[in-house]
Amino acid sequence: MAGISILFDPYGRQARLFPGLLTIFPALLCALAWFPQLLSGLGSTLLTICSSCGLLYALSSLARTKGKQVEKRLLKTWGGWPTTLLLRHSNGDLESHTRQRYHAFLAKSAKLAFPDAGTEARDPAAADAIYASAVKWLKERTRSKEFALVEKENAQYGFRRNLQGMKSFGISLCMFALLLCLASVVFVAKVDWSSFHAHLGKTISTIIAEQPAQRWGALAVDILAVFAWLVVVNDEWVRQAGYQYAYALLACCDKLKITSANRSAGNSTKAA
Template sequence: MIAIFELVKDPYERKARVIPGLLVSLPLLVPLLCVYGAKHPVLTSVIGLLGGCGAIYALASVARGRGKKLEEKLVARWGGMPTTLALRHREKKILDSISKKRYHDAITLKLGIAMPTAEEEAADPEKADDIYVGATKRLRELTRTNKKLLLKENIAYGFHRNMVAMKVVGILSCLSGLVYGCLIAGVLRVKPPEVDLIHFADPGLAAGLTLLISSALLMAWLFYFDSAAVKRMGIAYAERLFECLPSLPTPRSRKSASKSLEGAGE
């Protein structure tokens, strides 16, 4: 229960990991609760009990695990994380040359990490990427307290990544929801096998909600959530991350502040 409370309490865990897991199960949960919930309160209690006993945590863990696995494949396909791509001299599409030089200079000044020149990067790309990765990690450490736009962009990236990772499961869930919704509405009949499209005109509340939610989520998984969307969110996060550089104190000012504190203590 403590783990579940922490998941719901933390905005990143809740929005980037829990919600993708719940959206996968939504097309199946809606008809179960709408059709059988009122008639069978035990079913509602069991679903609530499953959620309280760890189903929410399990869904979030599955979404996170699949998301990390997908990220490894995407990074290999892209040639690096969006933050690394943005810092490369040879990458011309993400950042303009003026902004790139400004961020390189700010990283050297604020973080004390010497950034490679274009010539040094061309001579040893792996070493240059290692420096870019290290600078990005250090910058993340210094901006963890940023709870505004940077956190929102990080959540958006994690949410899109995990939604794409759950895409196959989500599509199967939506298709199952559509079939079940048609059965509830009477559009499909098993005995005898029959299709009666007239029932789409008045499917009923339970079937209507099931069909609407399943259709909307299916369209989203088919036409929106893909690797390109994940990369767009990653680039947006990289831009917000590097925009935090000017607000960081320089090493000299931090040393001056510490000396002032020591003097005050004396």
Template sequence: MSGGDLALRLGLHKLLDPYDLKARYLPGLLVLLPAILCIAVLYGAKSPMAVTLTSVLTACGGPYLLASFVRTWGQHAQDRLFREWGGQPSTILLRHRDEQLPPMTKRRYGELSALKLGIHLPTAEEEAEHPQGADQAYAAAADTLRPLTNDRKTFTFVFKELVAYGFNRNAHGSRWVGLAVALLTIAFSLVHAGMLHGHPPYWTPLDLEPGHASVVIVAAVFCCLWCFHFTARTVKQSGFAYAKRLWEALEKVPKKRASKAGSN
């Protein structure tokens, strides 16, 4: 049973919107995929165990629960990473002491922020004098800009980078659970194959059957993914990519409407 088949069986395309599906459910599916593959290969995709588990998960709101867990783990990881980085990527990029964006680009964003968001972004001198206040201004501008980029057709690249960031952040936050599931899947497969025992002798050298071997190999690959791919560095890269697209969207958002005189 592949991830796509499982998604269709659970009706996830109807239960979850595109962001939830890609940024929250898919990392959770990666966490469970070694175990799902183990059940499908060793017992059969149409076995009573597989059918019962799928039915119970659907009836009990399994997709929503899985997305909720993954989101919580991702948020905890994000809070920790922001502290390590010294702020949100959208804030860091606008700091004059940060060199990822050219000074002229930052000045342009400052002009657009005042024109379209009604928020003044500090100059280099103002930032040097009050760095904390400057960060608050950058954060306020980002918070004001985000809802203006919710149109996925107009701001396609912003949404794509947001999904990529959400996926990597949530996968990073779920990495220890995913690693544990993969290791337990390997252990279970070896026990099922008669190689690993809970009593002496603990290990019996045998040739693994193709089914057991495929499960062990896939689970081992996932162990490597959790340890070496879904890292803080991956999250940082996708986070700054999203932040850059977010500020670029200032060029497209409409100008802030002036308040009518005498209006309440």
């Protein structure tokens, strides 16, 4: 864990490393269930060497690359970044008075001329460019522990995006491990296959009893992983995280406004 802490910051661990590890975990668990000797001796040494040579970093880099590829497609589907969408006059997800408050703060603080609804409708691309610039200004001023919720939601979005990017690879790896394990169970089973149909129940019971519990447990995890990939990990799951991050980031306008007001009041008191 200490080595991982050196290689990855909190965001890197949650958003990049964890999706990569979750992708290979079911297959790795199946391998360890069949070859438990990998946990000790030479196997453990080889795993340590691979990790030291950048295996974990390469895995996290792959997850980020796949996630970025998915992100390009998602942005086209969504019509832009959630932060930009929420700042649009035409968007109804954010309450209008709250949007006006954010517009007023960002326009004054970032020194940008925010468009009204009519101007936005006439030139939406120009309006989006202003919103994007304002969001960039806001991001740079919320990179601290003081804005822990923003960091948390950002990492959550990165985690879901990168896991969605690894989806096809994860499903393929799980199915490969599942089929290989089932084939191995059948291959090593000490049963009379010539009388399989005649004694189906007895044959199945024999096969189940022959294999250690950890092997069946690993297969169960593999099946659950396939289910999770197919049902949980999807575009909507990523979109929800993207909007949660956008709401948290834009809400910092109020916090920054209060902080600026307090600083101004403090400076006035000192001057007096």
